[in-house]
Amino acid sequence: MLCVIQLDEYFEKKPKDLDLWFKGVNPKFRDMEKSKYEGTGFEYGCEYETLAIEPRRYLKFIKREIENLGGHFICRSIASMDELYQDYEDSIVFVNASGIGPMTIKGLEDDKCYPNRGQNVLVRTKTDKGFSRSGEEYTYVIPRPLSGVVVCGGVNEPNKTHADIDMEIVEDEIRRAHKLAPEVISKAPDIAGYVVGIRPARKGGFRLEKEQVAKNKYILHAYGFNGKGYAFSYGAAYMVGTLVEEIEKEYTANTRKR
Incomplete structure (x- = not known):
């Protein structure tokens, strides 16, 4: 591996x-x-x-680790982010690691891909x-x-x-x-x-950042790594995890104020 x-x-x-x-x-x-x-x-x-x-060995290992932590894999095609917002309406964070998906998926448009x-x-x-x-x-x-x-x-x-x-x-x-x-x-x-x-x-390099698309709705972008995906994978995942924690703290603080 x-x-x-x-x-x-x-x-x-x-x-x-x-x-x-x-x-x-x-x-x-x-x-x-x-x-x-x-x-x-x-x-x-x-x-x-x-x-x-x-x-092949590495990806199988990662999949097992995610499943052991309670994660689930669903294979499907989407044309618009609205489909996910409707199916997972209670979700706050969506991670966009869709590769060249921003070329065609509505709501993720990026003509640099x-x-x-x-x-x-x-x-x-x-x-x-x-x-x-x-x-x-x-x-x-x-x-x-x-x-x-x-x-x-x-x-x-x-x-x-x-x-x-x-x-x-x-x-x-x-x-x-x-x-x-x-x-x-x-x-x-x-x-x-x-x-x-x-x-x-x-063009211009990878995108790794947070975007707020609605109240209590965020997209964390992590794509465009070209041939360096494996080299940057750990760092990108760490950064995404950090952004999720930031959103969680902000959401919790706002909820307590109500």
Whole structure:
């Protein structure tokens, strides 16, 4: 589900301190010795420990935890928030984590949202080390130790939603992965499968805030994370929880005044 891995990250251009925001919170972070990347075209490299998530295992775990706490899952499609307001008229807080839902759902309209297609190659190989390259030829090689595969990527295709595998992208991702980590990915690797994901992107970045839509009726927006949904999930959930507590305190105080 969650595995600690070692990650080597290379940058085509030396990053600004803001790009290395995690440097001060990751105790295992260290600048890479220049001898490891000099003459390769990179201007900077770093090494650190991080977490690799196995999505299917992780999501099943989260679902079980929610159900154990009394939560219920209902699968349905809606065209307007009014449908939820009518069905759950006593509810005060609604969390909008609808991905690209604000493109079509009335009451959530946001023309900054758009779908962003991603595609990965899964390669069978045993390693607990990952690699990443930032720049024009953005590439990552991320292991999933529990499944015995490595995820090779990446690619961004804004406003594309088809699920068909593009073999040209497959070949390019293998080429880039081999170039970045030849000791892990060969020129003709053992391919375990492919992954296509339609990621919920948003121009200008994600939206994480409170909106009061009526008296004692709030929407907490948490969407538009693009390909960083898992990376930001804990922080986003924590922020949503904090906003719920604020609303609860405000509602309780107002009720006592009556």
